[in-house]
Amino acid sequence: MSLPHATKVLVIGYVWPEPRSSAASGHVMQILERFLQQGWDITFSSPAGVGEHKADLAALGIHECPIELNNSSFDTFISQLAPDIVLFDQFMMEEQFGWRVEKHCPDALRVLETSDLQSLRHARHQRLKDRLKTSADDNDFSDLFAPALREEFELMAGTDLAKREIAALYRCDLNLMISPVEIELLVQQFKLPRELLHWCPLMPDIPATGHTPFENRAHFLSIGNFRHAPNWDAVLWMKNALWPLIRQQLPGAQLHLYGAYTPPKATALHNPAQGFHVMNWAEDALQVMSAARICLAPLRFGAGIKGKIVDAMLCGTPTVTTPIGAEGMHAGEPWPGVIGESAEALAAAAVALYQDQTLWTQAQQQGDQLLAARYRRSEHGPALIECLQACRRNLTQRRRDNFTGAMLRHHAHKSTQYMAQWIEAKNRHGESSTSDTRG
Template identity: 45%
Template sequence: MRTLLIIGFVWPEPNSSAAGGRMMQLISLFQQQGFSIVFSSPAQDSDFMIDLAQYSVLKRSINLNCSSFDVFIKELNPTIVLFDRFMMEEQFGWRVAENCPAAMRILDTEDLHCLRLARQNAFKEKREFQISDLLVEEVAKREVASILRCDLSLMISEFEMELLQNIFKIDSRLLYYLPLLLHTDQISDLEKSPSFEDRKDFLFIGNFLHVPNFNAVQYLKETIWPLLKKQFPEAILNIYGAYPSQKVLQLNNVKEGFLIKGRADDAMQVVKNSRVVLAPLRFGAGIKGKLLEAMQCGTPSVTTSIGAESMHANLSWNGFIEDNPVVFAEKAIVLYQDEKLWLQAQKNGIKIMEHRYLKPLFEGDFKERIGELLLNLEQHRLNNFMGELLQHHTLRSTKYMSKWIEEKNR
C-alpha cells in the first residue's frame, strides 16, 4: 500500500482554525486515492487536537534536530511526504531528500506567509503595501526556496499563485490550486437554516493565535464599532475565537455591546444564529475560513478587500466588501436591517460555494496530477533545475546546522 507521511507544524485542530480543517480535507483526499496516512509532528499535544485514530491515521511524534527521524523515515519509506507549511520543509526536507530520495515532496503553503508578513509590516509602518515589498521580505527568500525545493506546492489562493509566477518567476508546473473544499451536504439548505427573524447580533470569529484576527478585533473596538453603535445603539457584537489572550479578554465591554466570548463550543451553530459576520481584516493572506464558514451557515458578511481576496472571482459577494470604516459600518447596519438585501446576500454565498469550493470540482483533477507526478517524478525534477540547485546547497547548510544543534543538545 502507498504511504503518505505528513509532517505537521501542529496537530490538527479543525474546530480551532481553518488550517486544521484544511489538513483534514487533504487527509481525506489522499485516503480516497488509496494512501495509508501517517501524521507526524514535533509539536506538543493540545487539549483540542483531533483524535487521528478515529480517521484511520497513524500518529507519530518526531523531534527537531534529531537523527531519530532518519531511522523513522527510512523504515516508513513513504511514497509521498507532505510538509505542513514551509517551516517544516526547512526542518525536515533535507532529511527526507537524503533518506528517501524517491519520495515525492509536497508543500501545503496554507497561505503565502511572506505576503501576510509584508502586508503586516507595511501596516505597522503606516504605509500602503507595495508588491515590491515582497522582494525585500526576509521570509520570502525562505518560503520561495522551500517552494522550489518541493515537487509540488498546494495553493489556496489564485492571487498568490499569480504573485509567485509573476514576481518570483516560479514555474507553474510546481504550483497547484486547491482551495478549501466543501462536500455538497456542507452547503446550507436555506429552508432549514434559521430565518432572518430568528437570527440576531453581529459576529466576529477567528483564532486569536493568528495576528490578523486580533488586529481586526482591535480595529472593530477602536474605530468601526463606535461608528456603528452611534447609528444603531441596540447593536450587539459577539466575538468568538480560540486561544484568546488577556489582551483580547480585556476588550470586553457589556455597556458597549462588545462581548468577548472566547472559544465557541460549536462554531457552526454560533455562526448560524448570528445575522451578520463582520471581518474587517487589514492585512493577511490566503482565503478566509471564517468567511467560507459564514456562507455555509447562510450568514451574510461584511469584510475588506483583503478579507475577500481570491474568494469569489467575479461573483457577487454574500454581503459587502468595504475598506472605508465609515462605509463599512453603514453597510453592516443596512445588511442587518434589510431582509430583502440579506436574503440576496445569502443566495450569493450559496452561488460562490457551488462554483468555487465544491470538492467534486477538484478531487478528480488532483488525483490525476498526483498520479502523473509519481509516474514522471525524475523528469519533473530535471525540469526544475533551480529546485535541484537549492536542494544541493541548502541541504548541506541546513544539514550541518541541524547536526551541530543535535551535538550541542547532547
C-alpha cells in the same frame, strides 16, 4: 503475485491539526480526508506539542507519530516508513526535514501545503504598522488594499522570510496554493514555474439543507483564532473604530467575538455595556455562525483565503469585509455581503444588511452560488489526487526541469544538514554533561 501496496503518505505538520481552531488546520483535515477516501495509508507527525483542541486522527485511521527537530531518530523513522508521498505542512517543516526526506527517501514525492503565503502576510503587516505610525486616521485604509502584484513583490523581495519561503517552494516537487492571487504573484513576479503550483482551495462539506431565516437571527459575529495576528488586529479595529460607528446607528446591537486561545488582552476588551462581547472559543463554529445575522471580518492585512468567510457562506450568513478579506475568494462571482475599505463604509454596509431583509437574502443567495462555483469538494478533491498521481508518474522529468529547485536543494540542504547535525551533537553533549553532574 503480490498485490500493489497502498500509497503511503507521511504528513509533517507544523502543529497537530485543530480544525475547530483555525482554517489552516481545517484545510489540512480536508486534504487528509481526501487521501483516506483513496484508501491511502497515512501517518501524521509533528514536532509540536499537542494542543487542547487537537483532532482525533487515530479515530480516522491515521497513524500518529511525534518527531523531534534536529534529531537523527527521524532518519530511522522515515527509512522504515518508506512513504511514497511526503506532505510538509508549512515551509518551515520543509526547511527542517526536507533534506532528511531527500536523503533517505529520494523517490518520495515532496509536496508543500502552504495554507497562505506567509511572507506576503508579514510584509502586509509591516506595511500596516508603517501606516499606523505615520497617520492617526483610523478610518480609511484604501491605500493598503489594492496594490499591484509588482508592489507586493517589492514589499516582500528584500525580506529574509520571502527568500526562505520561496526557496522552499522551489525545492518541492509540488506546492498546494489556497489562493489564486498568490499563484499569480509567484508566477508573474517571483518567476516560479506554474507547474510547481496547484490551486487547492478550502473544500468544505456543503450542506444540502436550508439556512436559518433572517427573522430567527440576531447580533453581529466575528470569529477567528486570537493567536493569528490578522484576527487580533481586526478585533482592535472593530473595538476602536468600526463598532462605535455601528452602535451609533443601532444602539442595541451586540457583537459576539469567538476565538480559540483567548489571551487576557482580548478578555480585557469585553464590555457588555457597549455590546462588545468576548465569548472565548466556540465549541461549534457553524452553530454560532448560523445564529448570527451578519459576519464581520474587517481584516487590514493577511494572505490566503479566509475560513471564517467560507463558514459564513455555509451558514447563509452575509459577510462584511475588506478587499484583504475577500482576496482570492470570489473571482467574478458577486460577493455574499459587502466589501468596504474604511470603517465608515464597513459600518454603513453592516447596518444596511442587518436591517434590510431583501438585501440580506440576496447576499445569502450569492453565498450559495459562490460555494457552488468555487469550493466544491467533488471538483477539487479529485483534481488534487490526479495532480499528485501525475507528478509521481513524471517525477524524474519534473525534477530535471526544475533545475533551480535542484540547485537550491544542493546548497541549502547541505548547510541545513550540517547545522542540524551540529545542534544534535551539542544537545547530546549537554545531556551527557548533565548526566555526569548528577552521577
